[in-house]
Amino acid sequence: xxxxxxxxxxxxxxxxxxxxxxxxxxxxxxxxxxxxxxxxxxxxxxxxxxxxxxxxxxxxxxxxxxxxxxxxxxxxxxxxxxxxxxxxxxxxxxxxxxxxxxxxxxxxxxxxxxxxxxxxxxxxxxxxxxxxxxxxxxxxxxxxxxxxxxxxxxxxxxxxxxxxxxxxxxxxxxxxxxxxxxxxxxxxxxxxxxxxxxxxxxxxxxxxxxxxxxxxxxxxxxxxxxxxxxxxxxxxxxxxxxxxxxxxxxxxxxxxxxxxxxxxxxxxxxxxxxxxxxxxxxxxxxxxxxxxxxxxxxxxxxxxxxxxxxxxxxxxxxxxxxxxxxxxxxxxxxxxxxxxxxxxxxxxxxxxxxxxxxxxx
Numbered sequence: 001x002x003x004x005x006x007x008x009x010x011x012x013x014x015x016x017x018x019x020x021x022x023x024x025x026x027x028x029x030x031x032x033x034x035x036x037x038x039x040x041x042x043x044x045x046x047x048x049x050x051x052x053x054x055x056x057x058x059x060x061x062x063x064x065x066x067x068x069x070x071x072x073x074x075x076x077x078x079x080x081x082x083x084x085x086x087x088x089x090x091x092x093x094x095x096x097x098x099x100x101x102x103x104x105x106x107x108x109x110x111x112x113x114x115x116x117x118x119x120x121x122x123x124x125x126x127x128x129x130x131x132x133x134x135x136x137x138x139x140x141x142x143x144x145x146x147x148x149x150x151x152x153x154x155x156x157x158x159x160x161x162x163x164x165x166x167x168x169x170x171x172x173x174x175x176x177x178x179x180x181x182x183x184x185x186x187x188x189x190x191x192x193x194x195x196x197x198x199x200x201x202x203x204x205x206x207x208x209x210x211x212x213x214x215x216x217x218x219x220x221x222x223x224x225x226x227x228x229x230x231x232x233x234x235x236x237x238x239x240x241x242x243x244x245x246x247x248x249x250x251x252x253x254x255x256x257x258x259x260x261x262x263x264x265x266x267x268x269x270x271x272x273x274x275x276x277x278x279x280x281x282x283x284x285x286x287x288x289x290x291x292x293x294x295x296x297x298x299x300x301x302x303x304x305x306x307x308x309x310x311x312x313x314x315x316x317x318x319x320x321x322x323x324x325x326x327x328x329x330x331x332x333x334x335x336x337x338x339x340x341x342x343x344x345x346x347x348x349x350x351x352x353x354x355x356x357x358x359x360x361x
Contacts, residue, residue: 234361
């Protein structure tokens with residue numbers, strides 16, 4: 001008689017893609033529809049809808065979207081599914097853990113029941129950028145997540161902790177982190193629930209395997225990297241465009257990382273060069289292999305100008321350009337008359353200025 005050896009459970013499908021999780025002006029419905037194709041072309045497999053400016057995800061999470069917006073989300077979910085991209089919703093039940101009794105539990109059940117109507121395979125529960133200095137924070141959040149796990153039809157749940165980085169800036173704005181918060185949350189959440197982590201900083205220059213191992217040791221479970229590149233919603237970063245492919249990240253094994261999402265810029269099409277670096281990190285192909293596709297998608301003339309100006313926009317930014325130089329660049333990009341160039345024109349004009357709700361730049 002042969003006794004089979006015990007096997008470790010198989011690692012879940014590695015998630016890679018975009019989380020629209022920034023402050024400020026959200027993307028348009030058409031841009032999101034286009035992104036299904038962009039992600040497919042890049043070999044990425046996931047997208048999470050979680051703009052901070054959507055009140056029905058955050059401050060008014062108990063209320064349903066207006067009919068037109070709900071129909072748009074249904075269309076998005078169906079479109080992403082047709083292209084084989086996992087679609088998700090990022091729900092931020094603002095400070096629900098401060099008081100979670102029968103009435104609040106009923107509101108949450110009704111909300112999850114509504115979200116089930118999308119049939120989205122991903123559901124993110126986001127406790128980020130909320131007050132956190134209260135007793136039993138991990139226990140209260142884990143109770144909320146346990147209820148959601150019992151009610152949702154989503155295949156994967158990812159939780160963003162209130163303290164999602166080692167960065168001390170989080171305690172400066174959201175209060176002192178409760179003692180043993182990370183260890184308690186990791187212990188209390190169901191094993192199949194994933195946890196978001198941004199790295200040693202909210203917007204790190206690099207993320208190494210050692211960095212991720214340190215965080216994994218705190219939670220005692222693998223993480224999903226919420227990569228705040230090339231996002232530009234903060235007081236400083238909103239003055240810059242980040243057009244270089246993602247770099248400075250090490251590919252971690254599956255027992256450390258279960259996924260990697262980039263939080264993009266307000267300028268959706270101008271975020272595509274950065275995403276080629278994410279695709280290259282997991283495909284083994286150089287980002288330069290996507291140059292012909294980028295040229296076609298952004299427009300060849302726009303692509304050439306972005307290459308010319310990438311260092312200028314990254315390092316000098318709006319404040320350093322001066323009025324005359326900004327006006328000259330506006331005219332140059334406006335003459336190209338395509339969507340990617342129009343994003344640059346709007347940024348140069350100051351249309352996408354800093355959202356003061358973003359505190360962690």
